[in-house]
Amino acid sequence: MKRLFALLLIALMLIPMGVGVSAEEKEITVLFTHDLHSHFLPSAAEDGGEFGGYARLMTVINEQRAKHPDAILVDGGDFSMGSLFQTAYPTSALELRIMGAMGYDVTTFGNHEFDYLPTGLTSMLNAAAASGEKTPEIVISNYLPMDADIDVKEAYNDYGVKSYTIIERGGVYFVIFGIFGFDADACAPNSGMAMVDPVEAAKDTLEQALTECKEKYDAEPVVICLSHSGTDGEGRGEDYDLAENVDGVDLIISGHTHTTLDKPVEVNGAYIVSAAEYGKYLGVVTLDPDKTLESYELVPVDENVEDDLEIAAMVEGFKSTVENEYLADYGVGFDEVVVNNKYRFDSVEEVYATQHESTLGNLFSDSYKWAAEKALGHKVDIALTATGVIRETIPVGDVTVSDVFNAASLGVGTEGELIAVYVTGKELKNALEVDASVQPIMKAAQLFFSGVEYSFNTNRMIFNKVDYAMLRTANGLEKIEDDKLYCVVTGMYAGQMLGSVKEKSFGLLSITPKDKDGNPLDADELVNHVIRDENGVALKEWYAITSYIQEMGGEMDESYAQPDGRKVVYASLNPVDLVRNANKFTYIVIALIVVIIAVIVLITVKIIKKKKKNENSNNN
Numbered sequence: 204m205k206r207l208f209a210l211l212l213i214a215l216m217l218i219p220m221g222v223g224v225s226a227e228e229k230e231i232t233v234l235f236t237h238d239l240h241s242h243f244l245p246s247a248a249e250d251g252g253e254f255g256g257y258a259r260l261m262t263v264i265n266e267q268r269a270k271h272p273d274a275i276l277v278d279g280g281d282f283s284m285g286s287l288f289q290t291a292y293p294t295s296a297l298e299l300r301i302m303g304a305m306g307y308d309v310t311t312f313g314n315h316e317f318d319y320l321p322t323g324l325t326s327m328l329n330a331a332a333a334s335g336e337k338t339p340e341i342v343i344s345n346y347l348p349m350d351a352d353i354d355v356k357e358a359y360n361d362y363g364v365k366s367y368t369i370i371e372r373g374g375v376y377f378v379i380f381g382i383f384g385f386d387a388d389a390c391a392p393n394s395g396m397a398m399v400d401p402v403e404a405a406k407d408t409l410e411q412a413l414t415e416c417k418e419k420y421d422a423e424p425v426v427i428c429l430s431h432s433g434t435d436g437e438g439r440g441e442d443y444d445l446a447e448n449v450d451g452v453d454l455i456i457s458g459h460t461h462t463t464l465d466k467p468v469e470v471n472g473a474y475i476v477s478a479a480e481y482g483k484y485l486g487v488v489t490l491d492p493d494k495t496l497e498s499y500e501l502v503p504v505d506e507n508v509e510d511d512l513e514i515a516a517m518v519e520g521f522k523s524t525v526e527n528e529y530l531a532d533y534g535v536g537f538d539e540v541v542v543n544n545k546y547r548f549d550s551v552e553e554v555y556a557t558q559h560e561s562t563l564g565n566l567f568s569d570s571y572k573w574a575a576e577k578a579l580g581h582k583v584d585i586a587l588t589a590t591g592v593i594r595e596t597i598p599v600g601d602v603t604v605s606d607v608f609n610a611a612s613l614g615v616g617t618e619g620e621l622i623a624v625y626v627t628g629k630e631l632k633n634a635l636e637v638d639a640s641v642q643p644i645m646k647a648a649q650l651f652f653s654g655v656e657y658s659f660n661t662n663r664m665i666f667n668k669v670d671y672a673m674l675r676t677a678n679g680l681e682k683i684e685d686d687k688l689y690c691v692v693t694g695m696y697a698g699q700m701l702g703s704v705k706e707k708s709f710g711l712l713s714i715t716p717k718d719k720d721g722n723p724l725d726a727d728e729l730v731n732h733v734i735r736d737e738n739g740v741a742l743k744e745w746y747a748i749t750s751y752i753q754e755m756g757g758e759m760d761e762s763y764a765q766p767d768g769r770k771v772v773y774a775s776l777n778p779v780d781l782v783r784n785a786n787k788f789t790y791i792v793i794a795l796i797v798v799i800i801a802v803i804v805l806i807t808v809k810i811i812k813k814k815k816k817n818e819n820s821n822n823n
Contacts, residue, residue, distance in 0.1 A: 229373060229374050229375050229492055230271060230273050230274075230373060230375070230489070231375055231425055231489065231490040231491070231492070231494070232267075232271035232273065232274040232275075232487065232488065232489045232490075233274065233275055233277060233427065233454060233456075233486075233487075233488045233489075233490075234264060234267055234268075234271075234274050234275065234276045234277070234485060234486065234487055235276070235277050235278065235279065235456045235476065235478060235485075235486040235488070236260070236278050236279070236478060236482060236484075236485060236486065237278055237279030237280060237281065237313075237431075237456060237457070237458030237459075237477070237478065237480075238279070238280070238281045238313070238458050238459070238461050238479075238480035238481065239278065239281070239282045239285075239298075239480075239481065239482050240281055240282075240283065240284055240285025240286070240315065240480065240481055240594075241282070241283050241284060241285045241286040241288045241289045241292075241297075241298055242255050242256070242257075242285055242286055242481040242482055242609075243256070243257045243286065243288050243297075243301065243518045243521065244256050244257075244286070244518065244605070245259065245506070246481055246595065246609070247598045248505070249550055249552075252505055252506045253505060253506040254481065254482070254483045254503070254504060254505050255481045255482035255483055255504055256482065256504065256510075257301060257305065257482065257514050257518060258510035258511045258512075258514040258515035258518060259504050259505070259508040259509070259510055259511075260305070260482045260485060260504050260514075261305050261511035261513075261514040262508050262509055262510065262511045263485045263502050263504050263508060264276065264305060264306070264485060265511065266502075267485065267487055267502065268306075271487075271489070272373070273372045273373025273374075273375065274372075274487075275308045275309075275370065275372050275377060276305070276306055276307050276308050277307065277308055277309045277310065277379065277427065277429055277456060278302065278307055278309070278310035278311070278339070278429070278456075278458075279310075279311060279313070279429050279430065279431060279456040279457065279458030279459075280310065280311045280312055280313030280316070280381070280387075280429065280431035280458045280459070281313030281314065281315045281316070281431065281458060281459065282298045282299070282302060282310055282313070282316070283298045283315055283316055283318075283327075284315035284316075284318050284612065284613070285315075285481070285594060285609065285612050286605065286608065286609050286612060287525050287529075287530070287537060287604070287605050287608045287609070287612075288521055288525060289612065290525055290528070290529040290530075291521070291524050291525055291528055291529065292319060292323065292327050293319050293322075293323040293326040293327050293330070294326065294330055294528060295330055295334075295521075295524055295528070296327045296328070296330040296331035296334065296338075297521050297524065299327075299331040299338040299339065300331065300334055300336050300338060301514070301517055301518070301521070302338065302339050303336055303337035303338035303339055304336070304337070304513070304514065304517060305514060307339035308339060308340065308370060308379075309339055309340045309341070309342055309368060309370070309379045309429065310339045310340075310341055310342075310429065311341060311342055311343055311381030311382075311383075311429040311430075311431060311458075312341065312343050312346060312381065312383065312431065313387060313431040313458060313459060314383075314387040314388070314390040314391035314394070314431065314459070315390075315391075317391040317393065317394035317395075317396070318391075318613075320393055320394075320395070321348070321352060321354075321355050321394065321395040321396075322354075324355065324358070325354050325355050325358040328358040328359070328361070328362040328364070329358055329361065329362075331362060332358075332361050332362050338362075340363065340365075340368050340379075341362065341363070341364045341365075341381070342364075342365060342366060342367055342368055342379055342380050342381035342429060343364060343366065343381040343382075343383060344366040344367065344380050344381055344382055344399075344404045344405065344407075344408040345382060345383055345398060345399040345400070345401055345403075345404030345405075346383035346388070346394075346396045346397075346398055346399075347359075347396060347397055347399075348395070348396060348397070349395065349396070349397050352395060355395070366380060366381070366404075366408050366411075367379060367380035367381075367408050367411070367412045368380075369412065369415065369416055369419075369420070369424065371420070375424075375425060376416055376420055376422040376423075376424040376425070377424055377425050377426075377427060378409070378412040378413065378416055378424040378425070378426045378427070379427045379428075379429060380405070380408045380409070380412060380426075380427075380428055380429070381428075381429045381430070381431075382401045382404065382405055382428055382429070382430040382431070382432060382445065383396075383398065383401070383431055383432070384401060384430065384431055384432025384433060384441045384442075384459060385398075385401070385432070385441060386432070386433065386441065386459065387431045387432060387433075387459050392699070401430075401432065401441070401445055402444075402445060402448045402449055405428065405445060405449045405452070406449055409426065409449065409451055409452070412424075412426075413426075413451070425453050425454070425490065425494060426451055426452050426453045426454070427452075427453065427454045427455075427456065428445070428452050428454070428455045428456070428473075429456050429458070430442050430445060430455050430456065430457055430458065430459075431458045431459045432445060432457065432458075432459055433457060433458065433459035433460030433462065434457050434460060434462050434464070434468070434475060434477065435460070435462065436462060436463075436464075437468070438464060438468025438470075438475050440457075440460065442455050442457040442475050443468065443470055443475065446470035446471050446473040446475060447470050447471050448471075449471075449473075450471065450472070451472075452471075452472070452473040453472070453473060453474070453490065453494050454473065454474050454476065454488060454490075455473055455474070455475045455476070456476060456477075456486075457475050457476065457477045458477070460477075461479060461480040462477040462479070463477060463478065463479040463483075463484070463501070464476055464477040464478075465501065466499060467488070467496060467499055469496075474488065474496055474499075476488055476499065478501050479501070482504055483503070483504060484501035484502055484503055484504060485501070485502045485504060486499075486500075486501055486502075487499070487500045487501075487502060522537045522538075525537055530604070532740070533746055535604045535749065536604060537603075537604060537605055538603050538604070538605060539603060539604045540601045540602065540603055541602055541603065541604060541607065541749055541752055541753050542601075542602050542752040542753065542755055542757060542758065542759050543600065543601055543602070543757060543758055543759065544597060544598065544599055544600065544601075544602050544758075544759040545599065545758070545759065546562070546599070546759055546761075546763055546764045547599055548561075548562055548563040548566070548596045548597045548763070549561045549562065549563045549564075549596060550596050551593055551594065551595060551596060554590050554593055554649070555590055555646045555647075555649075558638075558639070558642055558643075558649060558661065558772045559766075559770070559772055560651075560766040560767075560768070560769060560770035560771070560772070561651060561766075562763045562764075562765065562766060563593065563596055563597065563651075564588060564590070564593070564649075564650075564651025565651060565653070565763065565766070565767070565769065566597065566748070566751075566752075566763055567588040567593065567611065567651060567744075567748060568586045568587055568588050568651050568652055568653035569586070569653045569751065570747045570748040570750075570751035570752070571586035571587075571588065571621055571653065571692050571693065571694075571744070571747050572585075572586035572653040572654060572692060573747070573751050573754075574621070574742060574746075574747035574750055574751060575621060575623060575692040575734050575742065575747070577750075578734050578735065578736050578737075578742050579623060579734060581690075582690070583623065583654070583690050583691075583692050584654055584674065584689040584690045584691065585631065585652060585653065585654040585655055585674075585689055585690070585691045585692070586652070586653040586654060586691070586692040586693065587634070587650050587651065587652045587653070587691065587692075587693050587697065588650070588651050588693065588694065588697060588744075589647060589648060589649065589650055589651075589696075589697045589700070590642075590646060590647050590648070590649040590650075590651075591613075591647030591648070591696075591697075591700075592611070592613045592619065592694055592696050592697055592744075593610065593611070594609060594610060594611070594612050594613055595609045595610045596610060597610055602752065602759075604749060607745050607748050607749045607752070608745040610745075610748070611744040611745040611748055612745065613694075613696055619694045619695065619696060619743055619744035619745065620694070620695045620733045620734075620741045620742065620743060620744075621692055621693070621694055621695070621733070621734045621741075621742045621743070621744060621747060622692070622693065622694070622695055622698045622729050622732045622733055622734065623690060623691070623692050623732055623734050624690075624691055624693075624698065624716035624717060624718070624724060624729070624732055625688045625689065625690055625691065625716070625717045625718065625719055625721065626688070626689060626691055626714060626715070626716065626717065627685065627686060627687065627688060627689070627717075628683040628684045628685045628686065628687050628689060629685040629686070630713070630714045630715065631655070631683055631689055631691070632669065632672055632683060632685075633704065633712045633713065633714050634650065634701075634704075634714055635650075635652075635655070635657050635659075635669050635672055636666055636667070636668065636669050636712060637650060637704055637712060637714075638650040638652075638659075638770075639659035639661075639668035639669050640665045640666050640667075640668050640712075641704075648700075651770070652769065652770070653769075654674060654675055654676075655672065655673070655674055655675055655683075655769065656672075656673055656675055656680070656768065656769045656770070656771075657669055657671055657672040657673070657769075657770060657771070658670060658671045658770070658771035658772070658773065659771075659772060659773075660773055660774065660775050660780050660781070661772065661773070661774045662774050662775060662776055662780075662781065663780075663781055663789070664785075664789045664792055666711050666712060666786075667785060667786045667789045669784075670780070670783045670784050671771075671783075671784065674689075675769065688717065688719070688721055690719075691716075692734070694744045695729060695730075695733070698716060698729050699726050699729060701714045701715075701716055716729065716732075718732070
């Protein structure tokens with residue numbers, strides 16, 4: 204009996220120490236990022252510090268893993284496109300390889316994963332699979348290859364891309380699936396993918412995943428959606444709608460819109476979270492066993508964080524890959540200093556914030572005009588860039604090739620090739636009007652020009668805000684002639700957007716790119732108008748800027764110390780300012796107002812006369 208009692212006592216003592224983990228002891232912690240955009244290296248912050256960098260991010264991840272050993276690490280897409288490292292995307296898959304080394308469990312596709320077109324995505328997935336290195340799983344439920352795209356489908360299969368995955372960590376099961384949003388699809392016009400409605404795809408995927416989890420593991424999992432759809436700063440947007448319409452989701456990692464949510468937004472039992480772009484923060488979410496929020500933190504990744512030496516060494520090795528595979532063709536180095544800059548340029552946030560002349564935009568457009576004229580051997584009338592393609596600013600101090608590329612890294616199929624097309628003078632004026640009238644409803648549409656000066660009154664009629672416009676030429680100012688063709692240089696991305704001006708302006712403005720003979724060009728024909736040098740090498744936006752500032756003799760030209768007056772934005776209610784150089788839109792509105800006033804006056808007079816008549820009748 205004593206032995207039996209001792210055995211029972213030992214058994215009772217061992218129950219809490221058993222191999223299984225009780226529900227009360229299970230920890231549910233998710234570490235997350237999104238919109239990393241190949242930012243392997245730290246970026247300069249507005250306050251003079253730094254943010255991001257994968258070596259520092261790795262240190263923060265390791266610190267959190269020490270606190271939460273069973274945490275999973277996931278990413279919400281757009282892990283590529285945004286730095287020089289992206290140039291090795293199709294050939295070496297640097298992004299997925301370094302994420303694998305950092306221990307990412309799962310990621311999804313963002314729209315920028317399709318910037319190198321379906322062929323580039325295919326090559327990247329094949330390169331990642333062929334590397335033999337650990338890489339994260341990729342889940343995507345509603346953005347899949349067309350049936351005819353055999354190569355892309357095979358790459359998906361070979362890598363192991365699937366609609367969802369189930370992983371177990373510390374006794375907790377996680378169902379993780381990926382969703383691609385409508386705006387993300389609009390931002391990937393050349394993806395070649397077939398899109399299914401996000402809500403319907405999420406419902407179908409979740410039903411399959413939960414059934415599998417129940418049948419295989421008899422478990423009720425934590426459901427995580429890696430969504431490249433986005434929210435605004437309040438949590439509203441596509442991911443809010445997704446959570447509202449799909450039951451059973453516990454956590455939505457919300458990428459695409461580069462949003463920072465200081466606290467989760469709870470919708471229909473789901474917590475929507477966002478941790479900004481470029482690895483500024485590591486998001487940390489811990490849920491209770493009943494899946495309610497226990498804690499939420501955005502851990503800063505800044506200059507106060509030490510580098511993880513292994514990841515730092517990996518990044519340095521990748522620099523050599525980029526130099527050998529890409530930069531060698533341009534005769535420049537990754538960290539080569541091209542100019543010293545003592546002037547502060549706008550941050551990207553400042554460029555977006557208001558309608559104004561920006562020295563950063565001026566530098567971009569001036570570079571395009573200068574480089575294009577050098578390559579083409581003839582005059583270029585106008586060069587332009589858009590806010591939406593400016594990704595970073597030019598820093599104060601030594602400016603490297605890498606800095607310039609980061610600022611002008613956006614491209615479609617390539618790293619922002621420049622094109623030369625022609626538009627009429629009337630269409631050129633329409634482009635100026637896009638800057639004045641469309642920007643308030645579409646911030647990315649603010650334009651910056653070289654070769655023209657103009658002004659607009661923000662209080663004037665929409666599509667008639669511009670009240671002055673002249674060409675800036677070597678011989679001085681010249682009038683813009685409506686029927687004359689003008690040579691315009693811009694990036695491929697912005698060039699493809701020109702054709703959408705009619706839609707964005709509700710059919711009231713139109714800009715149709717043309718060849719030198721005035722023949723209209725479709726968007727897919729623009730590739731035939733890429734500017735090339737004497738060796739047939741395409742002129743890139745980043746290289747145009749690099750070459751331009753290299754010509755400055757080591758110091759940034761003082762003309763970029765402040766705006767030069769090429770764009771004047773003002774607000775006036777002076778009647779003269781409101782109708783100066785008015786076009787048909789203003790005259791039509793004025794005519795309508797006059798008609799309305801006239802009708803009101805006539806009705807008022809008629810009422811008064813009728814009233815007087817009634818009074819006279821009563822007096823009689």
